[in-house]
Amino acid sequence: MTSSSREGASGSGRDETPQERADRLWSEMLQEVRVCQTGAQILFGFLLSVAFTPRFAALSDFDKNLYDATVVLGAIATGALVAPVAFHRFLAGHGMKPELIHVAGRLIATGLATLALTITAALLLLLRTATGDAPVAWILSAAVMLWFTTAWLILPQVVLSRTAARQHRGTQR
Template sequence: MRDAATGDEPGNHPGNEPSRASTTDDRHETPTERMDRNWSELLQELRVTQTGSQVLTGFLLTVPFQQRFTELEPLEVDVYLLLVLLSVLSTGLLVAPVSLHRFMFRRHLKAETVTLGHRLARTGLAVLGLTIVGTVYFLFDVVVGRAAGAAAGGCVLAVLAVLWVVVPWLAARQAPVRRDDES
């Protein structure tokens, strides 16, 4: 079974295989090269999500300075404050792999860095998804009403669940399993 974070078989870590492994997808890379590639791919993904998370956080931080903010009901203020916390948490989780890399740099812990960075990124995506759903709920609640907020938030939750969980899961499930040759 492959490690979800690294794409490796259990036990394949830098230093375990001195020779280049031949894989079924025609890659000829050592475990260390694979970790370097996985880290680069993770960073590319984080560049996209960090920007969105930071823009959303910035938007939420400006809301209290709008004239209508004082007209919010107590529940709306609570939802807003929860959204700020979720947004800041998602930004923190999506930036955390960079800090992790700084602490792990030159310690020969690339596999551990990739694995933990992967987990932080997945958690950050989940929290970002909740923030997006909550923000849509909040905006519709304030502009149209609570029922519209619940409906819009529910629709966004369903769409994100399909796009971010179901489609990738189905694609991964249908893809052929590629294993390193044990030669």
């Protein structure tokens, strides 16, 4: 296979076969998800311990329900971020790495979204309890969620759009 046909086969501008590209993408995904997995697991473990503290019994019904929702979100985030490992264990050796990458990408996106919700809900619970000022807690938590939305969704889209526009202008010259 010539260099140009290898490059065209991967569509990435790199000199790699489709299998090499799949291996590289999988390795990159694992590196990315390791950071998120660790944070989600630590947060989830901390959340589990909260119900066993003396102050938990004094929480309002709203705060206990918020806690329950936060724990469930944390479990979903942790499960979604760990799921690519389980998929890999079941699919390894079956020549399905491109499919694995596709599914893992969706699971990681789900994990990141639920991790953002978990962090925001945990922050809301913490600020409601620590400050006793519900409106301030809601405003600060909403600001953090806006930050996650901006940093994790909007900024990457802006960079992608600008790069695509720059490349498009370059091909028209």
